[in-house]
Amino acid sequence: xxxxxxxxxxxxxxxxxxxxxxxxxxxxxxxxxxxxxxxxxxxxxxxxxxxxxxxxxxxxxxxxxxxxxxxxxxxxxxxxxxxxxxxxxxxxxxxxxxxxxxxxxxxxxxxxxxxxxxxxxxxxxxxxxxxxxxxxxxxxxxxxxxxxxxxxxxxxxxxxxxxxxxxxxxxxxxxxxxxxxxxxxxxxxxxxxxxxxxxxxxxxxxxxxxxxxxxxxxxxxxxxxxxxxxxxxxxxxxxxxxxxxxxxxxxxxxxxxxxxxxxxxxxxxxxxxxxxxxxxxxxxxxxxxxxx
Numbered sequence: 001x002x003x004x005x006x007x008x009x010x011x012x013x014x015x016x017x018x019x020x021x022x023x024x025x026x027x028x029x030x031x032x033x034x035x036x037x038x039x040x041x042x043x044x045x046x047x048x049x050x051x052x053x054x055x056x057x058x059x060x061x062x063x064x065x066x067x068x069x070x071x072x073x074x075x076x077x078x079x080x081x082x083x084x085x086x087x088x089x090x091x092x093x094x095x096x097x098x099x100x101x102x103x104x105x106x107x108x109x110x111x112x113x114x115x116x117x118x119x120x121x122x123x124x125x126x127x128x129x130x131x132x133x134x135x136x137x138x139x140x141x142x143x144x145x146x147x148x149x150x151x152x153x154x155x156x157x158x159x160x161x162x163x164x165x166x167x168x169x170x171x172x173x174x175x176x177x178x179x180x181x182x183x184x185x186x187x188x189x190x191x192x193x194x195x196x197x198x199x200x201x202x203x204x205x206x207x208x209x210x211x212x213x214x215x216x217x218x219x220x221x222x223x224x225x226x227x228x229x230x231x232x233x234x235x236x237x238x239x240x241x242x243x244x245x246x247x248x249x250x251x252x253x254x255x256x257x258x259x260x261x262x263x264x265x266x267x268x269x270x271x272x273x274x275x276x277x278x279x280x281x282x283x284x285x286x287x288x289x290x291x292x
Contacts, residue, residue: 006041013037013054014061015097017090022062024055065093068103072139073110075131075184078206079124079214088120104143107136127214131180134234137172137225138184141232144170149287161255165248165289172225173246177218181234183209226286240265241279245288 001009012029019025028037038050045053069089070077077085096109111133114120121128146168186209190202222242224235237245240261247257262272283289 001041009041010054010057014057015093016058017094018059018062022059024051024058062090062093065098065103065106066090068106069093072107073132073135075135075180075187076110076128078183078187078210079128079131080121081207084120091117091120104139107132107139111136124214126218127178127180130176130178131184133174134176134180134184134223134225137174138232141170141172141225141227142230144168144227146170146227147290150284150289150291152281152284154284161253163254164251165254166291167245167249168226168288168290170227171245171288173242173249174223174225175242176221176223178213178216179221180213181221181223181236183213184234224288226288228286237279238275240267240275244276244279245283 013024013034016025016029024034026034028034030037034054035049035051038054042050042053044050048056066086066089069092070085073085080088092110092113093106096113098106100106111129114125114129114132118125147166149168150165187206190206220239222237222239224237224242224245226233226235243261244257247260248254252260258276265272267275
């Protein structure tokens with residue numbers, strides 16, 4: 001068996017879901033006996049059979065990817081509950097198995113998958129997608145590429161209607177319906193803090209907080225997820241600022257971006273120029289703009 005074929009054969013077995021008792025299945029991916037399947041490419045030793053040796057890798061794969069989902073999406077876990085989150089994670093990983101050398105990319109397809117499988121969140125579908133989007137944006141903002149930023153004076157010198165500004169690759173812009181930017185830090189704090197109270201107390205408090213947020217009437221929230229000195233921050237922005245930044249991200253010139261933002265805006269015309277100047281000053285100070 002050639003190396004590539006061997007890798008594919010083993011990967012199919014390793015990524016096959018465990019049984020309810022967290023053991024390797026007896027049926028192989030090809031529908032035949034897993035013991036016969038394992039013996040094709042794994043030798044037994046004086047302590048373990050081919051099946052048992054393969055089972056070690058199968059179990060470790062699933063233990064690791066499931067723990068990674070818990071680490072990356074504690075907010076979604078709080079929204080769904082532990083048992084449903086675990087079941088959801090297994091279903092997601094069966095449909096979207098790891099395809100990268102790093103577990104960092106494991107949740108890249110989770111938002112799209114959740115939209116196609118609304119049964120996992122039920123009536124909390126919108127809240128679940130909001131917090132999953134925020135958690136993935138947090139990951140991307142943390143280790144996304146950073147390029148040399150334009151200084152505020154550079155922006156003033158070159159500003160014009162046809163100017164095209166590029167945003168930092170790590171910046172993420174989110175339009176949300178629930179205040180998950182408030183909920184997620186609370187969930188993370190309780191997840192990390194184990195000294196001040198029992199786990200049972202923390203879980204009750206977490207459930208109450210999630211329920212309180214879920215009962216809120218959906219409302220537009222616009223968020224910029226960005227990085228400063230290797231730390232990620234959530235910054236709420238106005239709808240018009242969000243539209244401008246989103247248009248710039250899509251490559252539209254500055255004048256067109258501003259025109260689009262205020263087309264249906266309730267902001268008085270006399271206040272718009274001052275607001276745009278303030279927004280751009282803040283963005284430039286935070287280093288969100290970079291040279292094309």
